[in-house]
Amino acid sequence: MNRNQLTLLNTLGLFSMTAILFIGFILQFVLNELPCPLCLLQRVGFVMVAFGFMLNVVYGPQSRHYGVVLIGALYGIATSLRQVSLHVIPGTPGYGSPIFGMHYYTWAFVLFAITVFGVAVILLLTNKDESHESYNITHFGRIVCVFAIVVVALNVIATFKKSER
Template identity: 35%
Template structure:
């Protein structure tokens, strides 16, 4: 009696690239939404706990928005019907650089409060202050963006269409940009500089 061995189905050569392309298209969406979630956490502390952000905190928020600009630009490129490898590498590469530069701002604030007797600025979350979490966020963002840029050839989606989900992500990001600009304006008012330890909104008195 012959032994009939059934050959296991092997994925076609095009299956893996298609899966990577889908992952490559999903990644910038998740990145932008992740940064928006971090910014939302900052608003919770600002308005829920009454802790107005200091100038360094505002710079870190700006750094988060700038770091999300690269992936947002990649999503916007889908309106042209295609996202090339060069577009993908440029968007995430720029964000990797921005993330590392923004980490310097967070590191500066960490060093300002690194003394054991210093209570730090704002309420701690799981034992760490927000500027420490921002430093961690920027390092993770730089690693993700650097990895995405490194594997841009495998991850670049190629021919795509700008879906409703893509437009929604860009709209959410635009709302957070506008909200942070409005927040900064109400806190600073018509003064040249933000106070070192803000205790209110100078636009209103």
């Protein structure tokens, strides 16, 4: 897999994580549902994964940046699995409205697991010898990075604004 393909995959990964955070943020206001503490911790996991992808987009793909992605995804798996286990007992209501039949925390578990698998495949297909090439961030990469920073900032502000009430 060449560097341009890796850059595109990392940019799409960053965009995906940002879109997930943005959807959670929008649904929070549209459905008027405050995120629970475990949901907020899952958002932290998505931010950690997005940060790892952003490092790859800005500085070029490196295995240590994928390490950040994997740590964030494993953290997210742990927090989302904890919440799934709280609501797995029959008759126990889920928290929040379902999205396409599954709650946010169930989707979070699935997406974090897909992220771990995807990064593992990327690492298997990456040629170590290409790491010495020069790297320049793309225009699309810059736009996605700015979008990610704005969405994370909005999530942080909304979290602290809601806790004041």
